[in-house]
Amino acid sequence: MALKATIYKASIQVADMDRGHYGDYALTIARHPSETDERMMVRLLAFALFADPALASAKGLCVDDEPDLWQRDLTGAIERWIDVGQPDDKWIRKACGRAREVVVVAYGRALEVWWNGVRSKLERHDNLRVFELGRESSAELGRLAERTMRLQFSIQDGHVLGEQRPRHRVDRAEAAVRGRLALRLAPGRRPVSGAIANTRSVTVARKGSPALSAEVCHENQA
Numbered sequence: 001m002a003l004k005a006t007i008y009k010a011s012i013q014v015a016d017m018d019r020g021h022y023g024d025y026a027l028t029i030a031r032h033p034s035e036t037d038e039r040m041m042v043r044l045l046a047f048a049l050f051a052d053p054a055l056a057s058a059k060g061l062c063v064d065d066e067p068d069l070w071q072r073d074l075t076g077a078i079e080r081w082i083d084v085g086q087p088d089d090k091w092i093r094k095a096c097g098r099a100r101e102v103v104v105v106a107y108g109r110a111l112e113v114w115w116n117g118v119r120s121k122l123e124r125h126d127n128l129r130v131f132e133l134g135r136e137s138s139a140e141l142g143r144l145a146e147r148t149m150r151l152q153f154s155i156q157d158g159h160v161l162g163e164q165r166p167r168h169r170v171d172r173a174e175a176a177v178r179g180r181l182a183l184r185l186a187p188g189r190r191p192v193s194g195a196i197a198n199t200r201s202v203t204v205a206r207k208g209s210p211a212l213s214a215e216v217c218h219e220n221q222a
Helices: 037-049 089-098 111-122 135-142
Strands: 006-016 021-031 055-057 069-072 078-084 099-106 128-133 148-156 159-164 179-185 200-206
Touching: 006 037, 021 037, 021 055, 037 069, 037 078, 037 099, 037 135, 037 148, 037 159, 078 089, 089 099, 089 111, 099 111, 111 128, 128 135
Parallel strands: 006 148, 078 099, 099 128, 159 200
Antiparallel strands: 006 021, 055 069, 069 078, 128 179, 148 159, 179 200
16 A cells, blocks of 8 residues: 655745845645655755745655746746756756746755766756755754644745744743754856855744744855
C-alpha cells in the first residue's frame, strides 16, 4: 500500500517592505512520504520570500514536470517557477524555457560541489536566480516543523526575520531562540558568482524571546 502524504497547516504573516507586499496566508502543506521536515520548511521559507496571492504549491516530488511552487497568470503561463534542493541542471534549463523567472533555493550536503557542477551549464539563462541556504541553517529550520504552525516573516533591506508563535503557552526556557538562518543570493539574476554574495540574514525566534540580529554581508566575488 502506497504511503500517503502528511498534512501540515501553516498560518503565516508576511511583511515584505522590500517589495511592498503585506499579507496573511493560510497554507495547507502536503509533505510527501519521502520528504523531510527540513525540505518542507525550506519550501515554506521560499513561499514567504516570494509570497503572492497567485503563488501556489505544485506537485513537486510527485511528478517530473512541476516545481515545488509556481505562480501563473490568468492564461496559465508560468510567471515564477520555484524549486528547492539541488535540482539537476537539465531540469533547471527546461524550467527556464517554460517560465518567465526561475528560482532555486539550494540547500543540503555537498552544496558547493553541486553548484560547481551546474554553474557553467546555467550561466546563459538570464531568467534564473539561485539562492544558497547554509547546511546548519536549513537543519535549524527543519526543527521548527509542527503539524500546525503560526509564523511571521518580516523582510527589510535584505534582512529576513521569522518568528514562530506557538499555539500554547511556553515557559521562558522553551522560548529560547532556536537558531540563526543565513540565506545567500548570487548577485543579479545570473548565477555567475561562486557561492557567496549579498547575504540575506534570516532569524527565527519563538514568541517572547529576544530576536538575534545578523548583519547583511555584501561581498561581490568575480
